[in-house]
Amino acid sequence: MSDAERISNRPSGRMNGGRALAEMLRLAGVGPMFGMGGFQLLPFYDALAQLGMRHFLINDERCGAFAAEAYARVTNRPGVCDGTLGPGATNLVTGLIEALNAGTPMIALAGDTNRAHSWKNMTQECRQAEILRPAVKELIRVELTSRVPELLRRAFAVATSGRPGPVLLDVPEDVCHGEHDFAADDFTIDPTTLSAPARRIRPDRADIARAAALIARAKRPLILVGGGIHLSAGYEALLALVEAQSIPVAHTMSGKGGIVCIHPLSVGLFGRYSRIANELIEASDCLLVIGCKLGEIATKRYALPPARIPLVHLDILAEEIGRCSPATVALWGDARAGLEDLAEALADDDRRARAARADYIGEIPARMAAWRQEAAARLDSSERPIHMARLCRELNSALPANATLVADGGFAGHWTGLLYDTKSPGRHFIPDRGLASIGYGLPGGIGAALAAPQTPVVAITGDGGFNMMLGELETARRAGIGLTIVVVNNAASGYVKALQHAMFRGRYQSSDLVEMDYAAIARAMGCVGIRVEDPERLGAALREGLAERSRPTVLDIVVTRDPARMLPAVDNRTVEIRQGDRVA
Numbered sequence: 001m002s003d004a005e006r007i008s009n010r011p012s013g014r015m016n017g018g019r020a021l022a023e024m025l026r027l028a029g030v031g032p033m034f035g036m037g038g039f040q041l042l043p044f045y046d047a048l049a050q051l052g053m054r055h056f057l058i059n060d061e062r063c064g065a066f067a068a069e070a071y072a073r074v075t076n077r078p079g080v081c082d083g084t085l086g087p088g089a090t091n092l093v094t095g096l097i098e099a100l101n102a103g104t105p106m107i108a109l110a111g112d113t114n115r116a117h118s119w120k121n122m123t124q125e126c127r128q129a130e131i132l133r134p135a136v137k138e139l140i141r142v143e144l145t146s147r148v149p150e151l152l153r154r155a156f157a158v159a160t161s162g163r164p165g166p167v168l169l170d171v172p173e174d175v176c177h178g179e180h181d182f183a184a185d186d187f188t189i190d191p192t193t194l195s196a197p198a199r200r201i202r203p204d205r206a207d208i209a210r211a212a213a214l215i216a217r218a219k220r221p222l223i224l225v226g227g228g229i230h231l232s233a234g235y236e237a238l239l240a241l242v243e244a245q246s247i248p249v250a251h252t253m254s255g256k257g258g259i260v261c262i263h264p265l266s267v268g269l270f271g272r273y274s275r276i277a278n279e280l281i282e283a284s285d286c287l288l289v290i291g292c293k294l295g296e297i298a299t300k301r302y303a304l305p306p307a308r309i310p311l312v313h314l315d316i317l318a319e320e321i322g323r324c325s326p327a328t329v330a331l332w333g334d335a336r337a338g339l340e341d342l343a344e345a346l347a348d349d350d351r352r353a354r355a356a357r358a359d360y361i362g363e364i365p366a367r368m369a370a371w372r373q374e375a376a377a378r379l380d381s382s383e384r385p386i387h388m389a390r391l392c393r394e395l396n397s398a399l400p401a402n403a404t405l406v407a408d409g410g411f412a413g414h415w416t417g418l419l420y421d422t423k424s425p426g427r428h429f430i431p432d433r434g435l436a437s438i439g440y441g442l443p444g445g446i447g448a449a450l451a452a453p454q455t456p457v458v459a460i461t462g463d464g465g466f467n468m469m470l471g472e473l474e475t476a477r478r479a480g481i482g483l484t485i486v487v488v489n490n491a492a493s494g495y496v497k498a499l500q501h502a503m504f505r506g507r508y509q510s511s512d513l514v515e516m517d518y519a520a521i522a523r524a525m526g527c528v529g530i531r532v533e534d535p536e537r538l539g540a541a542l543r544e545g546l547a548e549r550s551r552p553t554v555l556d557i558v559v560t561r562d563p564a565r566m567l568p569a570v571d572n573r574t575v576e577i578r579q580g581d582r583v584a
Ligand SMILES: Cc1ncc(C[n+]2csc(CCOP(=O)(O)OP(=O)(O)O)c2C)c(N)n1
Pocket: 409, 410, 411, 412, 436, 437, 438, 461, 462, 463, 464, 465, 466, 488, 490, 492, 493, 494, 495, 496
């Protein structure tokens, strides 16, 4: 059904609040939803069943929020999840904050107590609105059944406009179960609010002119791109500007894919971990920061960028501009719109700029080759247990251009952030850098796989993160998705153990996990399970996982257990690295 047909297909008559919620979500054309029921929202569940809408029971509401969040990252449409009152609602907190910090559009529904009995020690009652309010962009308490359509419209508008984010609808039991006579006119929704960015704002023309003048003067300009490029879908505009002007692009973990990693002007990750990007930042004479908060990891705990370098900062949130590093020119607006305007302002100068920057651009392949040579021993390592860099190399070889790699909040995300190369522009690398919780990998993979059923999806997670979420393997199997889960099995809370090694001379506390066979666990749960101890087997195992389209495959990869060799690079905190350690 087209958007226009769906939106004109409006219900009317007497219905309960749950049905009205479902009807609105149907009009909005939302994708699969994730949640776990309870009495309060059961009319909503019943309406979903009657309307034939897709909703997946998850085994922990946190995972439902993560799955909806990843769904939203793939589609730029709000992901939808729900939880019952009390523990269901509080379990949503982590996933909602991920979305809040990452700017991901989401709509969450939480059941709440029947207002006829609230504050009389009702079962599962807690001050959930107060707990959830700082976790979302806006919390909407629905006080009247008749206002369900209006307030869902509001939820979409808030979720997809400005910097997108999560919205929580807190729905008392009596509002969900209560009935109202609705008119067809009640069920309308503004189609422009159904995906992010709902509306694009352009930077001020005078600021564009000042930024263009700075860039035109620069001999070594560099673009630093963050996750905002995905929210704006500004890929073509970014590529057009960098090619017209010969400006290389470095990215944060969230910004990977702004331009494709294998593009000659892509210089990789910058910040805590970097190939050559940090050196290029140091030597730059003009930085153009796009859709990027310049937070701790991107700046090596605020050691970057050097204050002497002029900085143009383009962001959709005015108050983020210059927050961590002062901006010479502030461009307040949508990333795509701002890039288009900059390209237009610079167009007459393109030819001269490209000629002037030929040597600068010419350095990049040589620097990248030197880095690759230095890293080759790790990337090509045939050691056992398997080297993480070798695993990343094999991911680069095995994953096709349209694949999506979802990366968990732990080490796996940092290693792949540094070493994984996307082969087509777009959101093909999804790390949960909003809150960097471990445990995102599996549920995030479920959301991404359901968002793009034809696309191969691989989720990489630590064993600790996987342990948190094992129950969701049941969800993935029930959903019948061909998700490949790569478990980085180091029998440790590795990041913690590596830091204890480096900073506390190997006094380990609560950082070891017991040795587990995750492939056997997967098989026992009706999934495919393959344990890989030999690096030469990695490619075949990945291909086997990708080929399985109807159930999950768990690849249990036995990687180094040596805490001296777990970190992708030297951390810039107060790390003591003892002689003989190899930390990268
Ligand atoms: C929910 C949560 N708790 C704690 C942390 C801190 N933390 C970051 S990485 C890490 C280790 C995770 O272990 P594992 O998933 O096995 O990954 P590894 O570092 O061993 O690759 C921890 C505990 C976190 N990011 N999220």
